[in-house]
Amino acid sequence: MPKTFTYQEEGLSYTVVVYEDPDNPGNFMADITVDEGAMDVNAIYFGDDDFSGDSESLGGPLNMNGARLDGEDVQWDSAEQLSRPGLGPEGTDKATYVSSGETLTVGLDIESLDEIDVFGIRATSTTTPEGSIKAVSDEPEEPEDDPTFDKVGFGIEIGDNGGIENGVFVREENLPEGEEGTFENYVNFYDSQFGDDEDYNITQVESVIFYQLTIDGNGLEIPQELFRIDAPEGGFEDADDMIATYDEAIANGALDEVDEGSELMAALSYEADFVDDVSEEEEIVEDDLAFA
Template sequence: MSDHSKVFNYEIEGLSYTVTVYEEAGAFYADIQMTEGSMDVNAIYFGDDDSSGPSASLDGPLNMNGAKLDGENVQWDEAVALSDPGLGTEGSDKETYLTDGDTLTVSLDIDSLDEIDIFGIRATSATNDAGSIKGVSDDPEDPEDPEEASYEKVFFGEVFSDEGDPLGGTFILDEEPDPNPYSIPSLPEGTEPTFENYVNYFVSDEIGGEVSSLTSVVFYETDDDGDLSEVFRLDAPDGGFQDVDELLTAYDEATDGSSLTDESSESSDGQDLLAALTVDGSADTEVDAGEDFEEDDLEIV
């Protein structure tokens, strides 16, 4: 889902839902997700905060007559019919019938999210006392940005043994240990240990790493025993990473779960399954796996 989105909430006794309108690849959609109860979504209505002009409406049981916002009638710019009232022979399998946890995605014929400041749903077979709703929501919420994953150690690897052990490359720690007998590089003081910050430091003049030389990037976090252990690794594609942008794109895809593999950890935590980064492969720092290196130092969906 695109970062450009608006979220509308609606809640009454026995029924609640969330509508997220967003842009993706130049098209616009609304995700209607039930959070409590159930309903058959028969039509959607939406408009901007300019109440001038005629109001869009649908005939018969799909109308929103009488629906009000702050005691005033609503001027709708668009009305879209989705289904006729009644579950019919399909029953609960009807595409527009949503129960707790279900999501219905609807395509929107708009050119900008600015066209939607008010969102309405006409639904029947609902679990509120009236058995139907003419739901109106405004003041859309801006979704919170998801917290970026952080890592305690990252290995920008160029050479690995046949068993996958790091042989040549650059370890970077989130904080410099005291003492630091192996002079392992660490992020500058006060730097958040996020993927992007590790990458920026790796390719900086301080480290001099080259993305094109990377074979794989390995991420480490503290396990349940308090030891730093490998969580996952991101392998470079055939021909290697061409530049930082390609690396960042690979990481973004991995965080969506599309290309992630975890060969060393059984953890199911979402943070543990975020993926790797890439940087230049001309780093000068070589790590010998044989050294005594302590890991703990380092349409309905």
């Protein structure tokens, strides 16, 4: 898989894509594309994420002295000169001068993309205020997928045993077609159905409970509470407030004890009689959207 590095500061931004040449396996390339501004790319530096040992340097005006990544000195495994500083008589027609929308392709002397976790560019004649850059970029982390749940309980009243005595349980199949069971989707769906209900709207929710479901040897569903979020004093203000409370709980480790790679599912963990006077709106999906 290609690796992508980006860099941006006032007057200049660029993207570097490092990849194996599909037409020549074993050959590796870097496409340096300027997204905004312009620069004369004089040298490239790269290395893996092990910053031990001596660092390669071209010295003189092509050095990367002082360039840091997250406050840490970078140990470069390779440095390659592409041109000397100064546009000279060629001006902006110089081969290494790249302006907005243009791409400079460079061959890389590596055997694997694993050798590149950090990419640096030494450039002059840049459109930045300083007129030159010693730019360092690492590959951005892949965004983590939001946890999904098979069922979430919105508790209007919580009993002495901690279970939902009055509330609504929503399954993933209740959500609009194509939507995954992320908490944001659950909240948006709940709000769309009960936002005008003075007894069940989000401001009336006391706690939201998430459950995990396992199957025992007899094929019976065994529900287990994963975690819960409680409304602040005065209740949730709206859907955004409920989602923000959830995000804070996740950031504070609410799911840390859940085994990595396990499928997050939720299930009703308390047996309760369904109320008899369920309105037509409450019967959104028969036998799936349950009132406790």
